[in-house]
Amino acid sequence: MSEESPDMHLSKDEFQNYGYQLVDWLAEYFDKIEQYEVLPSIEPGDIREMLPDSAPEKAESMDEIIADLDRVVMPGMAHWQHPGWYAFFPSGASPVSALGEFVAAGLATQGMMWSTAPSATEIENTVLDWLVDLLGLPSSWKINEGPGGGVIQMSASDSTHLSLAVARHQLEIAGIDGNSLVVYGSSHAHSSIEKGARIAGYKHIRSVPVTQSFDMDANSLAQLVSEDIRSGLVPAWVCSSIGTTNTTAMDPIRRIASIAADNGMWHHADAAYAGSAMICPEFRELQDGVELVDSYTFNPHKWLLTNFDCSIFWVADRSKLVQTLNILPPYLRNETEENPAAIDYRNWHVPLGRRFRALKLWFVLRSYGSENLRAFIRSHVAWATELEKRVNDDPRLELTAPRTLALVCFRHSGGNESTKALVDAINASGSAYVTPSVIDDVSYIRVSIGSTWTKQRHVEDLWNLIDANAGPR
């Protein structure tokens, strides 16, 4: 046969050499991450200006490429792994998780079907079943027991979107006009509901009022549902937020479940952040009634030491999911397609292909052990509780929402301008980053404690920064 491909891949020695270098580079990064400013000081376009306008014709050396991690990448990093990261919710990675991702990338198995990736499929089945027990969820959500089951998705937005798409398809095949379907979430529910509903083609989205503690007012939900039915619409889907993004408010799942059941609605639970805390039994009262929902999502990539992406999506009845998504062309037919022990995950989400994300999760759950994972969560909640107390005891500051887990929401008593000045001072320090937000025109500060490398002393430092910048007592 004609022309051999040139030997262009890294040799074994080269791979080992550069692999070790990058292990060392990351080891240094983890070790010194605190010395970086949390946010970079650059303008849009600055990173791009350091890069050429076209791809190189000739191969470049790995030495040059690795050097560009410091020259190009570092100057434009917002360090999500910095111990002073209190913004948004944490993006919890860990050294172990990075090692798992590395191995998965090297194996590069593609898990669209059991037959194309038996290990990846069964390890995913297994660790997701482990998590059902760890989080105190219904055992009928285990792949092994059914009729439910879990699957790793990219993000909670994907899970929410998918539950919306499945709910819609189920109602449409029952003969209901898609244009009449209505989606409900609280006014504090995540933006992924509106986004997912729009993508899934829903025409009616209701923002349900919240109570004083910012959880969904179930009476208002019942009233909106009744009004919509009277108008000839069909209530289709409702989300219980188990920890809103604004304040980690907890919706009344049991009451919402009752309204959903009475009206044949799909009931989805978004525990993207708070789900990780449910490995500690003492927090499970926050999701009382969770056994009644039709689907549930939480993100180990937020608060369980597993790097993005790793979002779990459970459904109470997997047959509805598979019925909606299964399309079987001849080139995907295979001998185990009818075998219930051989899950074809391609029928559990929008993509066809998928990588071996369960590997890093398996590494994390084993390397830490459940005991340590609980201690990790509990320490953050304890520090947040202490921070909440200090805010409450300080006349210059006011809590703006009840704390349920490790997010503390407060403002400056002087009002929005003073609050903005305080946010700016904290973020300008370079050692901490908090997110400002606003509810009903009241600006406030979100302090989300949960980064992998955050220790008690960092939260002390943050408090000192708040104290020093809040003005005279």
Added chain:
Amino acid sequence: MSEESPDMHLSKDEFQNYGYQLVDWLAEYFDKIEQYEVLPSIEPGDIREMLPDSAPEKAESMDEIIADLDRVVMPGMAHWQHPGWYAFFPSGASPVSALGEFVAAGLATQGMMWSTAPSATEIENTVLDWLVDLLGLPSSWKINEGPGGGVIQMSASDSTHLSLAVARHQLEIAGIDGNSLVVYGSSHAHSSIEKGARIAGYKHIRSVPVTQSFDMDANSLAQLVSEDIRSGLVPAWVCSSIGTTNTTAMDPIRRIASIAADNGMWHHADAAYAGSAMICPEFRELQDGVELVDSYTFNPHKWLLTNFDCSIFWVADRSKLVQTLNILPPYLRNETEENPAAIDYRNWHVPLGRRFRALKLWFVLRSYGSENLRAFIRSHVAWATELEKRVNDDPRLELTAPRTLALVCFRHSGGNESTKALVDAINASGSAYVTPSVIDDVSYIRVSIGSTWTKQRHVEDLWNLIDANAGPR
């Protein structure tokens, strides 16, 4: 403050020690991959049986976890990176790409907005603009020039689904009833079209007949569109397959574009596999007219040495994408949200969060250089051309479709039973894996040449296997 979190993370020394071990483990894997059987000899449930029923309470040692790669993972691996992998399409990873994924996992930056990940965002902007030139696509698809732009998605299925959702939303905000919209793809188009259309809520999906070479019959498309309009429906979206999965047939893009333009339809191009070949100018005639489409997807994770997931999605007009997907809650407001040089990729796909996938692509494009990447593609096409010739010259075998790139489709002249026996013999060898498929009740064999480690001698071996198992000449 109360209780310190235990020091549970890998220490710097531990991370380096286990990191080196895993670099060595992968180096061995790449080096010895040929010695594995391509497919495992296990039954559903076998891997799961090796695992405990619950997560460990106590931390396990990394030594034990790493040992389980050989004990648990390897016995259930379908080795997509095996040089004898000719099944489906390749899942092209590389050592360099795995290193890039590793660094991205360690940095764990989260790129939902420019402000949360400037480097990740601008490196993605840049390498996707590089690829516009490398593939000979319209320069107006560059982020830098516009009005188009590119984004990394998980898979081509996601891109196809998203283009369907955007097309639908655009027509609906123009006042057209979603229930009247029609989607068109050839009868050989990928199953992701039907799946994506169902998920996006389309009610009418037309399977357009193909010509004798299995590309879309544009006259039939025109006729179906006319019929649908006469029935009061609204043609909304059509896909040009640039390389079908069955046979890599190439749809007539220019003629389809004309029909799409005349009828106000969104025209999507699915070049999931074949797009990588367009880095070689001599293959671009296969996508003549591509500058006329509204969106285009291709997967570097198939044939461009970048591990899954890395699928590129370009749109000719990014404003339609952003208009459909942008929802801005207060906690995501930021100073650069109006700055056109600061792309907020959260508005370019279904998820909110995203990891730094551009890093591995940047590593790959630089480490190989465009010259080597072209040589990589050309060698596969050359070997496929030679294999095609041998099949054609062998009276025991028959080509079942024209070869356009590196996929060879053929059958045994003895018919379906003999073809099945030949597939089974090849796959039972352990040294090669091909996918059987069927068109119009004719069974055939797909040989897709494109794995990272495949060399000329492997294709020779495959030919010898075919020759030895095709029966007497």
